[in-house]
Every structure is written in structure tokens, then in C-alpha cells.
Amino acid sequence: MENILDVIKKARHVTVVAHIHPDADSVGSASALYTYMLQLHKKVTFYCATKAIDPALKCIPWVDKIKHTFPKSSDLVLSADCGNKCRLGEILDVLLINFDHHASNELFGNYNIVNKEAVSTSQVVFDFFVHHNITINSKIATALYAGLLDDSRNFLNSKVDEKTFNMAAFLCARGAKTAIVANHISKQIPLSAFRLKAAMMSNMQLVSQAHIALFIVPLKMLDDYGAHHRDCKLALEEGLYLPSVEVSLLLCENRDLSIKGSLRSKGKIDVNMIAQKFGGGGHIYSAGFKINNQSLEKASDMVLGDIDMF
Ligand SMILES: [Mn+2]
Numbered sequence: 001m002e003n004i005l006d007v008i009k010k011a012r013h014v015t016v017v018a019h020i021h022p023d024a025d026s027v028g029s030a031s032a033l034y035t036y037m038l039q040l041h042k043k044v045t046f047y048c049a050t051k052a053i054d055p056a057l058k059c060i061p062w063v064d065k066i067k068h069t070f071p072k073s074s075d076l077v078l079s080a081d082c083g084n085k086c087r088l089g090e091i092l093d094v095l096l097i098n099f100d101h102h103a104s105n106e107l108f109g110n111y112n113i114v115n116k117e118a119v120s121t122s123q124v125v126f127d128f129f130v131h132h133n134i135t136i137n138s139k140i141a142t143a144l145y146a147g148l149l150d151d152s153r154n155f156l157n158s159k160v161d162e163k164t165f166n167m168a169a170f171l172c173a174r175g176a177k178t179a180i181v182a183n184h185i186s187k188q189i190p191l192s193a194f195r196l197k198a199a200m201m202s203n204m205q206l207v208s209q210a211h212i213a214l215f216i217v218p219l220k221m222l223d224d225y226g227a228h229h230r231d232c233k234l235a236l237e238e239g240l241y242l243p244s245v246e247v248s249l250l251l252c253e254n255r256d257l258s259i260k261g262s263l264r265s266k267g268k269i270d271v272n273m274i275a276q277k278f279g280g281g282g283h284i285y286s287a288g289f290k291i292n293n294q295s296l297e298k299a300s301d302m303v304l305g306d307i308d309m310f
Pocket of ligand 1: 026081121151
């Protein structure tokens, strides 16, 4: 681990990378690394390939600094919450340190700081900071807390343990703005997402003896409500609240007519394994994939056929 600090210290221009279609964990972890680079007086760029950043993430420090073009002079990348290279967007082939917690992480970095047991990538970054006695100021604390809150599903997912709460307590003590983060990340829904959720709920199908909640979202449904892909996750995650449901499956049409698949599980079924069959990945409880050149109906038959229920 020690020589990673040397690698960072030797770099002239560091770029922290949040993944495409970023969430609070990716942006929060990248933001914390960005603050650390400022503490080291490094030249640093915050890069994310996706231009439409969820406005809820504005509560995370430095989100206003995000650039969508990878800087040519960069000689080191710190990637945050990226399970594979495709998640990085268009970057140059430079030295890379991979901070992540995905079960499907492909260890694509020159250095891989990956803990698949961690609740969030922000926990991986937190452990790295604590291990190296790096100062956690209020900006870092707020950023890491945002990742922890979101990836732990508001401290409700099965990976949450004593360590999670100890980290939260530590971040509170360092000035994390917990109420502001909660109000943005967990307690605020745009009207478009509100309306989409209602439509998704009423169109939900229960299949495999009601063990699977299936949500099919054609592009037109998104457009009717002016909603985004990310807005689908509200209904997707609440599908698991039904007592009989073990897996919640979303198939959502992309603008290029490919299909984005998202899976959530209570834990009996490993959805990372299912997503990997379609070239995707993630975690046991939460995973995603993409299917090209298929109709929504065909895609749903393909995926349902690959979920073995007990
Ligand atoms: Mn994450």
C-alpha cells in the first residue's frame, strides 16, 4: 500500500474519475479524492463522461468542477466506483489507481484498491485515508457520507454493520453535512420521477410465482413523464418490499434502442451472476447489464429464463 502514496506524489496532473451515469457513491468518492489532491497541492481535474449529472448530487463538494473532457496532460487516474474500464468513459491510457467495491471488479488498474465486502466505494476510500493518516476535513466527510448513505440504501442494506455506523459517526465528528445530504440524496424526488414511479408500479408484473417483480419501461414511458433512466430505480427497489419477491428486474429502453437491465435482490439470488451472463456486473444485491438488438419482450424472456428460482 505504501508505494501508492509515492505514485500519487510523483504524478504531475491527477484526474479523479466518476463513472458514466454517476451516483452518489461514485461522485462522493471521487470528490473526496479530489479534496485530498488539493491538500497535496496537486494539479487535479474531476472528470465524468456523462453530461447530465443528477441535480441531487449538487450537495457533494466540487460537483460544479466536473469536466466532461478528459485532460490531455493528465498522467494519473484515480477511478472511483468503476467495476470495469467501460464505466470510465473516454480516458487516456495512463497510470490508474482503481478504488472500488463491486463484486464484478475486473482489477483493471495498475493498482487496485478494491474491497468487495465494503458497503460503498466511499468506505474503501475512507479506509485508505484512515490507514494513511490522511486528514478528513468536512468536505471529505460530506462527500464520503453521501456515498455511504446512498449505497447502503439509507443504512438498510444487508452489508450494513458496526463498521458502517462507526464510519458514519467518524464522518459526523469531522463535520459531514448529514441533513443536507439526506435531504438531497434520500428525501427529494423530481415530479417526473414521482409520476414515472406510479406508472411503473401499476404496470409491474409478478412472475415466477411472484418471486420476481418485472418492470418494463419503453422509451415512450420515460418521454411521457420527461423522466430519466435513473428515475426508474425508485420503483425497482420498492419491488423488493413485496414479501414474496426475491428479485426485482427492470428492463428500460435506451434512446439507441438497446436495453438497460437493472436487478435488485434480497440476497438469496446473486444478481451479479445473472448480470454477468449478459456482459454486465455489480453486486450480489444490485447489478446491471445491457442488451443490444432485442425487443423488450425478447429481452425479458432471455433474462427471466436465466433467473433460477431456488
Ligand atoms: Mn458503489
